[in-house]
Amino acid sequence: MSNRPGKTDVILIGAGVMSATLGALLQELAPEWEIKVFEKLSTAGEESSNEWNNAGTGHSALCELNYTSEKPDGSIDINKALKINEQFQLSKQFWSYLINKDLIRQPQDFIRPLPHMSMVIGEKNVDFLKRRFDLLSNQLLFQGMEYSDNTEKLKEWMPLIMEGRSSNEPIAATKIDSGTDVNFGALTRILFNHLESKGVEMNYNHSVEDMKRTSDGLWEVKVIDLENEKIEYHTAKFVFIGAGGGSLPLLQKTGIPESKHIGGFPVSGLFMVCNNPAVIAKHHAKVYGKAKVGAPPMSVPHLDTRYIDNKKSLLFGPFAGFSPKFLKTGSNLDLLTSVKPNNAFTMLAAGVKELPLTKYLIQQVLLSNEKRMEELREFIPEAKDEDWDIVVAGQRVQVIKDTEAGGKGTLQFGTELINAADGSVAALLGASPGASTAVHVMLDLIERCFPHYIEDWQPKIKEMVPSYGISLVENPELFQEIHASTTVALGLGEELPVYS
Numbered sequence: 001m002s003n004r005p006g007k008t009d010v011i012l013i014g015a016g017v018m019s020a021t022l023g024a025l026l027q028e029l030a031p032e033w034e035i036k037v038f039e040k041l042s043t044a045g046e047e048s049s050n051e052w053n054n055a056g057t058g059h060s061a062l063c064e065l066n067y068t069s070e071k072p073d074g075s076i077d078i079n080k081a082l083k084i085n086e087q088f089q090l091s092k093q094f095w096s097y098l099i100n101k102d103l104i105r106q107p108q109d110f111i112r113p114l115p116h117m118s119m120v121i122g123e124k125n126v127d128f129l130k131r132r133f134d135l136l137s138n139q140l141l142f143q144g145m146e147y148s149d150n151t152e153k154l155k156e157w158m159p160l161i162m163e164g165r166s167s168n169e170p171i172a173a174t175k176i177d178s179g180t181d182v183n184f185g186a187l188t189r190i191l192f193n194h195l196e197s198k199g200v201e202m203n204y205n206h207s208v209e210d211m212k213r214t215s216d217g218l219w220e221v222k223v224i225d226l227e228n229e230k231i232e233y234h235t236a237k238f239v240f241i242g243a244g245g246g247s248l249p250l251l252q253k254t255g256i257p258e259s260k261h262i263g264g265f266p267v268s269g270l271f272m273v274c275n276n277p278a279v280i281a282k283h284h285a286k287v288y289g290k291a292k293v294g295a296p297p298m299s300v301p302h303l304d305t306r307y308i309d310n311k312k313s314l315l316f317g318p319f320a321g322f323s324p325k326f327l328k329t330g331s332n333l334d335l336l337t338s339v340k341p342n343n344a345f346t347m348l349a350a351g352v353k354e355l356p357l358t359k360y361l362i363q364q365v366l367l368s369n370e371k372r373m374e375e376l377r378e379f380i381p382e383a384k385d386e387d388w389d390i391v392v393a394g395q396r397v398q399v400i401k402d403t404e405a406g407g408k409g410t411l412q413f414g415t416e417l418i419n420a421a422d423g424s425v426a427a428l429l430g431a432s433p434g435a436s437t438a439v440h441v442m443l444d445l446i447e448r449c450f451p452h453y454i455e456d457w458q459p460k461i462k463e464m465v466p467s468y469g470i471s472l473v474e475n476p477e478l479f480q481e482i483h484a485s486t487t488v489a490l491g492l493g494e495e496l497p498v499y500s
Helices: 017-029 079-100 123-136 151-157 184-197 244-254 344-353 355-365 369-377 434-449 454-464 476-489
Strands: 006-013 035-038 111-113 116-121 146-148 171-176 180-182 201-203 206-213 219-225 230-241 262-274 286-288 302-308 311-321 388-392 396-403 407-412 415-419 425-430
Touching (some): 006 017, 017 035, 017 079, 017 184, 017 434, 017 454, 035 206, 035 230, 079 434, 079 454, 079 476, 116 123, 123 171, 146 151, 151 171, 180 302, 184 201, 206 244, 244 262, 244 396, 244 425, 262 344, 311 369, 344 396, 344 407, 369 388, 396 425, 425 434
Parallel strands (some): 006 230, 035 201
Antiparallel strands (some): 111 180, 116 171, 219 230, 262 388, 262 396, 286 302, 302 311, 396 407
């Protein structure tokens, strides 16, 4: 049984952090617009945005070595690090605006201050880290970064990692105290609670099955109400597909030219989680290492202090795996059904190009628990098997597309925004840095999809995000001002108590 189309201004598909961010921005920019959200699951933030399905790192390149690549000539490129840091500053500004306007409360429910550290072992890696430090520490966005290869100082910074370490190999680390731990699941739920209080219609247990263009230029979305198996049709002037791994199949159903020649490759993840409070108490930082030679960027190992449900946790990983599902709650047919005539050659080309990735994933799938413990002991030499359990993290669908630089079937390790030429529909694909840069990505979407409104909206955007359109690297006084104000608004200047 079906009902008549229900018209609205904006439809957001997927109740993750991206839809929540876009909804919150649009609600401020155009409060008169009607917004409807459709989510297949029973609550918000249950897939990629969920706190157990991602690393919870406020990605700002403070510790992630894969954002500062070493060129063939030995020089280090810091441009990506600067860009990602600036993008995270936009997120902090918008969150601060919402808090200062009393639109959301208690920032400690989703963000906490936490030192970010990079740790490397071996002479060559130590040399790389020192040169990286020399470059970044001269940048205002990385002010306060410290470097040490002194054993006593490292014991002070990361006692758990240094405890029982007998190797004579050189070891070094950088440390910066302005890092953050972000609970993106909590943030997502907070934003949707705010939107619901403003009249946004939330539809949980509603699965979007199809999309098509109507004769009057609107988008008609076919939705199944899973609770009573009722089919509904809703039309909107604009649709955002923010369904995580489920975005690619829905984008393909739009039939827009921009959806062609794009594929997806799903990668699953595992984390080891510590169950011993005494061990958890010994570590207080996010410590990122360096990916092994030949391993993909997604494999960078890190030992993370996390705050989930106001409780301190300790996680290590990620360990990659393979599942043909595009979502944790998806179907084993997801990968197969995503192959279409227009992207088959793109997918095949990627299969040939990415044999090293395939080999890596097979090796990861076959890892025994003891092998995982061996990798953990590279970080924590005295780690005990009984102190660690396994938690299954989220599915990530890496984008495959034809690019000028990489040729046919190039695997993209990042976040991709795809939109129709007329701006009536847009989809977000890809993975890290993802949620950390949600405000930057959604402002980019607004510029692409609502160009006729931008001039009128600019004053409001600048109120919400003061550095919008301005390079903080080139405007140190503005950065200092913004850094100080967001630190206060988000409560990042002092440690907060947690339950053990």
